[in-house]
Structure formats: C-alpha cells, structure tokens
Amino acid sequence: MRLCRGFIKIYFSAVSLLLQSISFAQVTPIAPKEKTAFQTSSPWIPEIDVRSDIAIVYGAGDRPGLSFEQRVKSWRDRGYQTNFMTGIAWGGYENYFLGTWDGKNHFSDGQVTRNGDTIWHGHNVPYIVPSASFIEYMKTAVIKKVIDAGITSIFLEEPEFWARAGYSAGFKAEWQKYYGSPWKPQHESAENTYLSNKLKYHLYYNAIKEVSAYAKQYGKRKGLNVKVFIPTHSLVNYSSWQIVSPEASLASLPGIDGYIAQVWTGTSREPIFYNGKVKERVFENAFLEYGSMVSMTAPTKRKLFFLTDPIEDRQKDWQDYKQNYQATFTAKLLYPMVADYEVMPWPERIYTHPYKIAGTNQSTLIPRPYSTQMQIMVNALNNMPLTKNKISGSGGIGVLMCNSLMFQRFPTHNGFEDPRFSNFYGQTFPLLKAGVPVETVHLENLAYPETLKGIKVLILSYSNMKPMNADMHRYLAEWVKKGGVLVYCGRDNDPYQNVTEWWNTNGNHFKTPAEQLFQLLNIQPVSDDQKFSTGKGTVYLLRKNPKEFVMEEGGSYRFTSIIREAFEKDAKAGKLVYKNNFYLQRGAYDIVSVMEESISNEPFVVKGPVIDLFDPQLPLLDKKTVQPGQQAFLYNLTRVADKKHPSVLASASRIYDELVKNNSYSFISKSPAKTTNSMRVLLPAAPKAIMLSDHTGAALKEVTKTWDAGSQTLYLSFENNPEGTTIKLSW
Structure with missing residues (x-):
C-alpha cells in the first residue's frame, strides 16, 4: 500500500x-x-x-x-x-x-x-x-x-x-x-x-x-x-x-x-x-x-x-x-x-x-x-470470530472473473470502450444494489471442486475478459450439464474476440471463445435472447454487453428478470429476495449495511440492548436504526453467553492478564499514547471499588466512571498508555 x-x-x-x-x-x-x-x-x-x-x-x-x-x-x-x-x-x-x-x-x-x-x-x-x-x-x-x-x-x-x-x-x-x-x-x-x-x-x-x-x-x-x-x-x-x-x-x-x-x-x-x-x-x-x-x-x-x-x-x-x-x-x-x-x-x-x-x-x-x-x-x-452464519439474502449467484480482465483495459481499439470497468459492474451491481450477496468466481479455480460449491446460477461475459485456456470451458460445461444454470451476457463484438489465442489456433477455428463454449454445451444460438436446455442444466443467452445494464438508466431490468427466472425456475433455489440491506451475526456482533439507490428507503432496525461500536462513547441503545447509506457495527448484549462472568465487551485498547476471583476482576489495558480510552465492562453486580493505576503503580486521576444497572455494564474512559493501565474492579 x-x-x-x-x-x-x-x-x-x-x-x-x-x-x-x-x-x-x-x-x-x-x-x-x-x-x-x-x-x-x-x-x-x-x-x-x-x-x-x-x-x-x-x-x-x-x-x-x-x-x-x-x-x-x-x-x-x-x-x-x-x-x-x-x-x-x-x-x-x-x-x-x-x-x-x-x-x-x-x-x-x-x-x-x-x-x-x-x-x-x-x-x-x-x-x-x-x-x-x-x-x-x-x-x-x-x-x-x-x-x-x-x-x-x-x-x-x-x-x-x-x-x-x-x-x-x-x-x-x-x-x-x-x-x-x-x-x-x-x-x-x-x-x-x-x-x-x-x-x-x-x-x-x-x-x-x-x-x-x-x-x-x-x-x-x-x-x-x-x-x-x-x-x-x-x-x-x-x-x-x-x-x-x-x-x-x-x-x-x-x-x-x-x-x-x-x-x-x-x-x-x-x-x-x-x-x-x-x-x-x-x-x-x-x-x-x-x-x-x-x-x-x-x-x-x-x-x-x-x-x-x-x-x-x-x-x-x-x-x-x-x-x-x-x-x-x-x-x-x-x-x-x-x-x-x-x-x-x-x-x-x-x-x-x-x-x-x-x-x-x-x-x-x-x-x-x-x-x-x-x-x-x-x-x-482481535476477538472477531469465524462463523457459519451467512449474510442475509439469496445466496448462490456467482459472476465469473478471470485474470484477463486486466488485459484489455488500455488503450482503446476500434472504438471499443469499457468506461469505468462497467462491463464488470453491469453483472454485479444490479443484484448487489437489490440486497443479493452476489459472489465472484475465478475461472482459474474451476479445477477445484470447492469453487462452485453452493453456486446455483453463474453469470458470464466475454465482453471484458477472455478464457485463458480450454480447460476453463471444459469444467464450466461439465457443471452446467450436471444441473447448473449459466447466464451468458455479451455481444461478442469487441476487437479482442479474435486475438491469436487457443480458441483459434492449433486446430481450433472458433471466431469467439464463446462459440467454443457453446459447442461444448451442445447449443447453437441463432437469435439475441434465447434459453437452452443442456443435460440437466440450463443456459440463457442475453445479447447485450453488461455495461449497458448500468450505464443506461433503468438498463438492468431485462437482466434482473432473467436472473430471477434462472434462480427460481431453473435452479429451483427458492424465491430471489430483493431488499436494500445486508445483515450478519458474528458471535455477539451485529454487522449492518443499508444501501441507497435500492428497492426502498426503509431503515433497518436491530433490537437491543446493543453497544454502538461506531460511537466512541460506546452508548447503550434499546434499538439501533440504520438509514440508507449508513452502516452499523454493534455488540448485542442479548447474545452474551454468560452475563455473570465479568468481561470487557468493547474497548479502545487491547486487554491482557485478565484475572477473575470470587468478587473481583482485574486486567491490563494497553493502547497508543496520546489517545483516549473508552471501554464497557460487563460485571455481575455494581462495583464497590474501581481502581486504575499506571505501570508505575500511581493512581490515575482523570477517569470517567458510569454504571448502567440495566445492562450490568461499567463505562470507563481514561488516557491510554502503551506501558499498560491496570484496572481492578470489585463488587
């Protein structure tokens, strides 16, 4: 960087x-x-x-x-x-x-x-x-x-x-x-x-x-x-x-x-x-x-x-x-x-x-x-867990990518342009903006069985990239014939379609790489928009370059209609849900994003009590309302496993040497000098004694202390010290 x-x-x-x-x-x-x-x-x-x-x-x-x-x-x-x-x-x-x-x-x-x-x-x-x-x-x-x-x-x-x-x-x-x-x-x-x-x-x-x-x-x-x-x-x-x-x-x-x-x-x-x-x-x-x-x-x-x-x-x-x-x-x-x-x-x-x-x-x-x-x-x-929870929304839609996306970006030839990489965003943004957690899939990784695990519908275009070897098509055709659904978008008229490459050399005589793929899929397109069955799978052909879906106002309607049909009818993956937000639970953390330019301007509400981790004061909220264009990062107290066990729930420092005894809890807090700490500590009861000292043992003089009985949390704020601040709490 x-x-x-x-x-x-x-x-x-x-x-x-x-x-x-x-x-x-x-x-x-x-x-x-x-x-x-x-x-x-x-x-x-x-x-x-x-x-x-x-x-x-x-x-x-x-x-x-x-x-x-x-x-x-x-x-x-x-x-x-x-x-x-x-x-x-x-x-x-x-x-x-x-x-x-x-x-x-x-x-x-x-x-x-x-x-x-x-x-x-x-x-x-x-x-x-x-x-x-x-x-x-x-x-x-x-x-x-x-x-x-x-x-x-x-x-x-x-x-x-x-x-x-x-x-x-x-x-x-x-x-x-x-x-x-x-x-x-x-x-x-x-x-x-x-x-x-x-x-x-x-x-x-x-x-x-x-x-x-x-x-x-x-x-x-x-x-x-x-x-x-x-x-x-x-x-x-x-x-x-x-x-x-x-x-x-x-x-x-x-x-x-x-x-x-x-x-x-x-x-x-x-x-x-x-x-x-x-x-x-x-x-x-x-x-x-x-x-x-x-x-x-x-x-x-x-x-x-x-x-x-x-x-x-x-x-x-x-x-x-x-x-x-x-x-x-x-x-x-x-x-x-x-x-x-x-x-x-x-x-x-x-x-x-x-x-x-x-x-x-x-x-x-x-x-x-x-x-x-x-x-x-x-x-x-430092505490963010892995989780098997999935981001909200209809999963299983992937957009294929390849390293050759980098090969035809500069300079311009024969009037072909892809302003602001719009052929890629045309395949992804109409879905993403509707709250669909669209995935990207690398053609280079198709040889690995895990690559297409969970993918129901694949979107492909050669308007801005080209397959780098024939094996990519072989794996792709096998996946479709076993029941996959492929949506191919593109006019195939850019000047890179006929560069000297594997699809037109060494015995191959295809005008475009898509033509070779269609042969493997046993389909013969004759018009602009078509639908084919091949093996147990389905192929949709949409003869538009994806950039048209985003560069034109309202240009994505036909594309999203095909994706809905492919997902619901052909892949039988359930209803394709459109919304204006994404939400994920990771342990006690709630992660939220609400998008503008989406299907609605409705806010997203998380019920509390929660700690707002984007607010340096770590406020406790009964609910958090997230408006379009905003995000939220929350600690949800309803998912604290053991509310009787003392712990630091959030802090502008790293916590070391925690020690829990019958009626006390102590730890050391470290963070960069010339910064202010803000922390919220879960305790089984209201503290009777709160002691903070620096690395020399001297008591800290300027400390903000607030107890919240409803959440059983103590709020502390003080000057950070990389040498360590010792906090001792008893109740």
Whole structure:
C-alpha cells in the first residue's frame, strides 16, 4: 500500500533522534497468534503501539542511526511477532538502480510509456520490469538479509505492471524471449495490447515464483520454515485502475502461503456507473473487492488477511476518512469465512501526520473521538470470530472473473470502450444494489471442486475478459450439464474476440471463445435472447454487453428478470429476495449495511440492548436504526453467553492478564499514547471499588466512571498508555 516516500524520510529523521533517548523494555512476548497485524516503516514509538499480534516491518534498508535489525528489535522487544514486507514492483532499491549493488546502473528496468516517460514510484525508484538481475537482487540483497535477521514471514507487496507501460528496452527484450518474435507496440492493435499485458502478467508471476522459492529454500538451509504472502489490490481494482498483476494464478504456487486483500477507501471510492449515473459507491465497491479476494483464495486454502485503512493516500479530511472507513470496515466483516486482518497500514501516518478539518483550511492530528472509535473497531478484530452464519439474502449467484480482465483495459481499439470497468459492474451491481450477496468466481479455480460449491446460477461475459485456456470451458460445461444454470451476457463484438489465442489456433477455428463454449454445451444460438436446455442444466443467452445494464438508466431490468427466472425456475433455489440491506451475526456482533439507490428507503432496525461500536462513547441503545447509506457495527448484549462472568465487551485498547476471583476482576489495558480510552465492562453486580493505576503503580486521576444497572455494564474512559493501565474492579 502506497505511502509518500518524502513523508517517510521526514518521519525517520524525527524518529531516529527519539530512539536515542528510549530504552526498550524487555517484555514477555504475547501468545503466538497470527490474527491481526499492521505494517510500518517506523521503529516502535509509544504513539503507534497498536497492540496487534504482528508488526510487519516494511523495507530492509538501513537509515542513518537506525539499522533494519534495530527496527525489527524495537518491535520484538515490545512483544510483537515481527514479519517483513517490501514492494516487489518498487521499493527502497536505490542501491540497485544507482549501481552500488553490482556496479551497474539499472534504470533500464523501469516501466516506460509510449512517449518514453519512466513511470516513477519515488525519487530514483521506478516501477520495475522484473528482469533476471532484479530478481537476483531481490533474492540476495533483500530476502537473504531479512531471513538472516530471523524473520520467517515475508510479504511481497503489489506486483504491479501498468497497462500503459510496455515500451522500454528491457520489456522489448522480454517479449523476444517469451514470444520468440520481435516486440510489437501495444497501441497499434488489440492483439498487441492483449499480448503485451499477458507478458506483463507472466513476468511478475515468474518473479514471485522465483523469489518465493528462493525464500523457502534459503530458510530451509537455515532450519527455518519461511512463509511468503502477497499483499495485493483486488482483481476488481487492478482491472479498474488499468494495472496488470498475476493475482489468482499465484494462489496455486507452492511458494505462496497467503494474501493480504488490500482494499481501502482509496480503491473503493473509485466512481462507477449505476443506473446511468457516475459516483462513488464505497460500501458496494468494497464488498465486491473483498469478495473477489475470497473467491481467489478460498478453493486453494491459502490464508487471507483483510486490510482496511482509517485514512487513505489522497488528502481528504477526517470526516471523509471516518465515513468511508466505516463503509469498508463493514464490507469486510460481512464475509464470515475470514477472521484475520491487517488492521491498518502506516500507523505513523495515521497517528502522527496532520490532515484537514472538514469545512476549514486547518489541519490537525487525528481527532481524539476518531482515534478512540478506530481503536474500538481495531480491538474488536482481535476477538472477531469465524462463523457459519451467512449474510442475509439469496445466496448462490456467482459472476465469473478471470485474470484477463486486466488485459484489455488500455488503450482503446476500434472504438471499443469499457468506461469505468462497467462491463464488470453491469453483472454485479444490479443484484448487489437489490440486497443479493452476489459472489465472484475465478475461472482459474474451476479445477477445484470447492469453487462452485453452493453456486446455483453463474453469470458470464466475454465482453471484458477472455478464457485463458480450454480447460476453463471444459469444467464450466461439465457443471452446467450436471444441473447448473449459466447466464451468458455479451455481444461478442469487441476487437479482442479474435486475438491469436487457443480458441483459434492449433486446430481450433472458433471466431469467439464463446462459440467454443457453446459447442461444448451442445447449443447453437441463432437469435439475441434465447434459453437452452443442456443435460440437466440450463443456459440463457442475453445479447447485450453488461455495461449497458448500468450505464443506461433503468438498463438492468431485462437482466434482473432473467436472473430471477434462472434462480427460481431453473435452479429451483427458492424465491430471489430483493431488499436494500445486508445483515450478519458474528458471535455477539451485529454487522449492518443499508444501501441507497435500492428497492426502498426503509431503515433497518436491530433490537437491543446493543453497544454502538461506531460511537466512541460506546452508548447503550434499546434499538439501533440504520438509514440508507449508513452502516452499523454493534455488540448485542442479548447474545452474551454468560452475563455473570465479568468481561470487557468493547474497548479502545487491547486487554491482557485478565484475572477473575470470587468478587473481583482485574486486567491490563494497553493502547497508543496520546489517545483516549473508552471501554464497557460487563460485571455481575455494581462495583464497590474501581481502581486504575499506571505501570508505575500511581493512581490515575482523570477517569470517567458510569454504571448502567440495566445492562450490568461499567463505562470507563481514561488516557491510554502503551506501558499498560491496570484496572481492578470489585463488587
């Protein structure tokens, strides 16, 4: 996830001075867990002591007065597991580009656009064409150093090749090696564009394959079990932003142990078409982004962390950040099969960098109410359970995706356009906006039996992607003939239909990939809209490009009518329920989102008593009413298993060393300095004594205390302390 390199340098100059005056206390490590994490370029300082399980130390470089190993040690000394992250397409690799690594200048490895401009990520750091020399550098100058420092979990972030790139000498040489023919400029034809992006995809697939294999092998030689993860944007976002990445294919690599789904306000606020209007629809977009990461990894059993960011890269104001953080946070919690999280990137940016105050030209550090709310949300993730409960709505409808979605986004050929990635959103948004929890399904994963488990209706279009091999169609045809229902949407008239690919080479002579699929399904379309029976299954053909469903006002009516018929009559999956909301129970937590532009403007009501976890005051509510365009995150007291057992129900801190005796309950609270705690504690009776003390044993003087007899909860608020605040309660 991007962070301004200038900010990092300024920040480190201040931090290195601070470190000279800090004596790192030796703390007994917390129990080894890998549920929550954050990434940071900083050494430990009290203002960013987030208290997740893992501190992912970013970058292997040394700074003046501060080595990489010292940064790692500063977090280890505070009880954190320490992992490592670095960019695989960019990073602090000036020694490589400037020639201090091997005596050669490597700026020729930069990604270059048609007009000859290098695409820069930072000063002296371009986005990279991953050449053999760069891969060797990553292995020997980065990965080896990290493993030698005792780190066994490595995150290779954002393998990104810009679609507008592909004109450098290095890329041309890679073209010759891969295709066995001279390079062709992508702007000259759709086929050149497709082949260019296919090569970009392959180059980063190969780079990650080699680097991850080296990490595993080198670790093994040292007696270490090294794991490799890929933090990456979703396929939805990369396709929208015109970036090429290996994405789903990496989930099958033996060297890859998991992913971080990098979804946040910056990706999800991308304006999109719906009902003929372009605007930001953050919750809905985030829901689809997280879903595409789930479908990419679930069949391969890879670990998946969900990321959300309380701010974003673009300079907005704190109110904007808060509103969109709540939307993306809610979207990720609506996936009950994921309970591991990167709770934030760059805490040094969140806590120590000023941003605008809404409606003014003034800037300020994160407002206390927002940091309190954020920490309540973050610490809830430490306890967020997996659940077999399902999100409300009619499940079993999937939209097929493929990595080739990234291959035909730029540039435009023969007048073909897909504004704002609308051919994808046309298949998903008409259903999502009606409260249908539509899933995405990766063509790359069809070989895994789990991929289509529970899917009743599949939606497919080759208007914005193409199948990358014939096996994809074989698996798809088998599924339909066994009783599946397929809805195919598309005019099949874009210029990418006849690129030189498997469906028109090596004995195949199909004009379009869909034509080959239809042959396997034993159907022969002769008109625009048709319905076919094949085996035990059904195929619908709708000769419209999906972008027409969202770019035109009211354009989705025919599409949604077909989906209803397919779901209810052919799949016999029950009534297709349309509504304006999503709801999920996860343990004691209630997660709610109510959408605008839906079938109604009715609010959604959750009966209490509940604690509102989006409110830093943690109020108790008899009911929570959620209006269209809003989300809610609630702790439902009706589902507390044992109301006589004392426990911290919600807190803007992490809780340690809980001790319950006959008439007392004590624990230690830790959270970043210069933030305000807010917590609600369940007790069997009204407290007779409430004692709070800091790590030196001194009593806290400024404490807010409120007892609520109806809920049997005690509300406390006080200044946070990363060294720990001891709370002792007796009744």
